[in-house]
Amino acid sequence: MSPTPRLFNIDCTLSYKLAQTTDFVFQIHALESADQHIQSESLKLTSSAFYRVYEDPHVGQRFLRVQAKPGNFNLRYKAKVAVARPPRRRKAPEMAIAELPDEVLHNLMPTRYCESDLLASAANKLFGHVAPGCSRVETICDWIHENIEYRTGSTDSTSTACDVFLKHAGVCRDFAHLGVTLCRALNIPARLAVGYAMFDTPPPDFHAMFEAYVGGRWELFDPTRMSDPRELVLIATGRDAKDVAFSTIFGPVQTLAILPEVERA
Numbered sequence: 176m177s178p179t180p181r182l183f184n185i186d187c188t189l190s191y192k193l194a195q196t197t198d199f200v201f202q203i204h205a206l207e208s209a210d211q212h213i214q215s216e217s218l219k220l221t222s223s224a225f226y227r228v229y230e231d232p233h234v235g236q237r238f239l240r241v242q243a244k245p246g247n248f249n250l251r252y253k254a255k256v257a258v259a260r261p262p263r264r265r266k267a268p269e270m271a272i273a274e275l276p277d278e279v280l281h282n283l284m285p286t287r288y289c290e291s292d293l294l295a296s297a298a299n300k301l302f303g304h305v306a307p308g309c310s311r312v313e314t315i316c317d318w319i320h321e322n323i324e325y326r327t328g329s330t331d332s333t334s335t336a337c338d339v340f341l342k343h344a345g346v347c348r349d350f351a352h353l354g355v356t357l358c359r360a361l362n363i364p365a366r367l368a369v370g371y372a373m374f375d376t377p378p379p380d381f382h383a384m385f386e387a388y389v390g391g392r393w394e395l396f397d398p399t400r401m402s403d404p405r406e407l408v409l410i411a412t413g414r415d416a417k418d419v420a421f422s423t424i425f426g427p428v429q430t431l432a433i434l435p436e437v438e439r440a
Contacts, residue, residue: 263394
């Protein structure tokens with residue numbers, strides 16, 4: 176039986192002050208997928224800005240390219256999205272390397288923020304004895320939640336999974352990177368997932384979780400425990416944060432507002 180769709184209203188406002196003409200690449204559009212359907216959406220930008228939206232042909236996520244002139248630049252994206260994500264299959268097995276689809280293999284490799292080769296020994300010591308499968312990924316999430324402190328400002332854009340493992344502190348992106356890294360170290364394909372999520376604290380922000388490939392399907396996990404994975408309005412997935420940044424800015428800017436708000440419709 177298919178899960179009952181959950182409807183969400185997205186209202187994302189981004190504002191910047193520019194000293195010079197500046198280029199941006201945003202990932203803020205909700206993803207259209209098998210378990211997520213966009214019912215309506217709109218995009219408004221400062222009238223002097225030039226922009227276009229293009230779609231990655233491999234994964235379907237959309238990129239917004241913008242060139243804005245000096246002065247204030249404002250962007251507002253609104254959408255109504257239906258999410259019908261099935262419950263997690265706790266008994267889903269891990270898959271042998273030979274059984275993995277070709278397009279999944281690169282999610283086993285170390286990347287810029289997820290040094291699974293450097294944490295392989297630690298991962299096997301901590302989780303090598305746990306029975307393989309979806310439940311082992313849940314055990315990894317439990318360990319991260321219990322051992323890593325959620326602390327705003329404890330990391331920056333250069334912090335990696337190894338940094339977080341040693342510092343025992345981070346934010347949602349760091350929790351997700353560590354989950355991805357520990358899974359890959361155990362030969363479980365994993366990738367970062369970002370989107371709009373509902374949670375009480377901290378103030379509105381984009382949220383990062385991670386997906387693990389078990390039982391022939393991607394399953395979503397949130398080691399911060401801040402939001403229900405079934406209610407994440409997904410924007411993009413990628414190998415790590417460099418693939419799924421909500422904004423990439425080519426030039427100096429002053430950020431005035433980042434308000435990605437979401438509520439149940």
